[in-house]
Amino acid sequence: MSPENDTTETDSTNTWDRRDALKVMGATGVGLVGASAASGNAAAAGPTAVIDTNPLPVTEGTTVTFDGSNSTGDITKYEWYRNSAGDGFYGVVKEGETFSESFAQGDFSIKLKVTDSNGNTDTSQFSFKVYGDGTATAPIPRIEMVRGGDGEITFDGTRSTSPRGEIVEYEWSRNSAGDGFYGVNFTGPGFFENFADGDFDVRLRVTDEEGQTAEKVITITV
Known part of the structure; x- marks a missing residue:
């Protein structure tokens, strides 16, 4: 193009x-990369969930990586959720610091939940649009x-x-x-x-x- x-x-x-x-x-x-800060529900001195996203914008079929490694705290578990935007989240789709997936055209949301060694948790959510062409x-x-x-x-x-x-x-x-x-x-x-x-x-x-x-x-x- x-x-x-x-x-x-x-x-x-x-x-x-x-x-x-x-x-x-x-x-x-x-440059244009996505990032999402924590939702603020972490306990005092607990973890903070952060999502870094690349690449953005996203086109249909492109593999996107969501990276939670910049989250802070003594984190022992990373849990990822995904769904179409506005549809809510229905269970963990991946565990680990990163989560990668390709998407069809549309609007989507990703959520990261982190848990630290004391059982404290925090979540972060990121919404984005997937375009149907490279424009x-x-x-x-x-x-x-x-x-x-x-x-x-x-x-x-x-x-x-x-x-x-x-x-x-x-x-x-x-x-x-x-x-x-x-x-x-x-x-x-x-x-x-x-x-x-x-x-x-x-x-x-x-x-x-x-x-x-x-x-x-x-x-x-x-």
């Missing part, structure tokens, strides 16, 4: 600052441009984002407009090049830490 995003072009003769920044700039992205989880490529003199253009992809964590790979391709692409010409968050006069297509493909990809193609005139 290639979600649409506007291209930002800034006319400037000061391309050197942007170029130098790209040499040292790492992958950036917007909500695909990364969003964004290309920014800075024009210099003599046909020099700097392309910057660092404002690309992903709802499932960081962008870990940037792949750039370019060719004369309409001629297609024949492999990857540059990798990294950005690149610069001196173009001859004419029209050119530039493609940015980004990959996030969950392995999902998306690409954006723009046409420029030099």
